[in-house]
Amino acid sequence: MDIEQLKQYILCYSLNNCPLGNQGFNRVLIQLMGYLGHGKSSLINSCKYALHDKEFTTHAASGSADGGLTTVRNAYPLTHTITMVDNRGCATLNSFETGEFYTQLANFVPLNTGVEWTKEFDDVLNRLEDSDIEPNFSDIIVPVYVYSVKREIADNEVAELKTFLKTCRDLTGIFPIIVLTHKTSGPFSKFRDIFEGMGAEEIFSVENYTQEDNLKTLGRHLQFLNLIHKVLLNVNFRMSEERNPRKERAERKKFLHKFFHEREVKK
Ligand SMILES: Nc1nc2c(ncn2[C@@H]2O[C@H](COP(=O)(O)OP(=O)(O)O)[C@@H](O)[C@H]2O)c(=O)[nH]1
Ligand SMILES: [Mg+2]
DSSP: OOHHHHHHHHHTOOGGGSTTOOTTOOEEEEEEEOBTTSSHHHHHHHHHHHHHOSSOOOOSOOSOOOOSSEEEOEEEESSSSEEEEEOOOBSOOSHHHHHHHHHHHTTOSOTTSEEEOOOSHHHHHHHHHHTTTSOOOOEEEEEEEEEETTSOOOHHHHHHHHHHHHHHHHHHSSOOEEEEEOGGGSOHHHHHHHHHHTTOSOEEEOOOOOSSOOOOOHHHHHHHHHHHHHHHHHHHHHHTSOOOHHHHHHHHHHHHHHHHHHHHHHO
16 A cells, blocks of 8 residues: 555544444544653654644643643544544553553543542542443554653563563453654664564554654654554454454453452452
């Protein structure tokens, strides 16, 4: 596909055209995860720029220190079917942070509203129950993990990340697609090898468009369009089988209950 065909494929993508129909899903939710400052917001801005091609605009505020306790899990529609979600970043991958990530990934935290991070077991359970008031089961979730190659990575961190990524796979049925950012500022091929060793199936290295440097080139645009295209290929693969959105939501909820229960027991 050339760049125009690629754009058209993405812009016209509809779950209704899947071989078995939409099966009750109406949205592809690209869920971005990753440490603070690794380029999640910039990736959203870059994808929107590559797809819509107007002037570069900062949709997702980038570079701000959002280390507070409350945050908004912002959703940015790319097309009528595809939405990117800027999940709250974290600083480490301890069981508290991963628990918050899994809850966001499983779609049990509402979009576009302020969200308190919860440490207490009761609060965690209450939040899961509250999510049943307006349950969301019509999103097909695709996890994307963002990592900046400017950062060092320690051996114990590799082990933690491997477990984390595999859990994300179990939760969504898709191994997180890896996006290595700042590719011209670090040893991206070293990180490719590391993530491949963790079981990653798809690894993209990108230089995000930023306020400072948003000179549009074909290769740079293609990085982001190819990423979105790969997301849709994963969705097509999942949608080629019979699915039950309500049941899948229930499975995710059971998973979270088990995770938080085990964490509480350890504590
Ligand atoms: N040169 C370069 N800068 C980037 C890239 N990705 C993000 N940045 C910059 O890194 C900083 C943090 O990025 P941001 O998107 O806010 O990270 P987030 O916290 O994960 O959302 C910002 O100043 C961005 O402009 C990249 O691929 N290349
Ligand atoms: Mg951000």
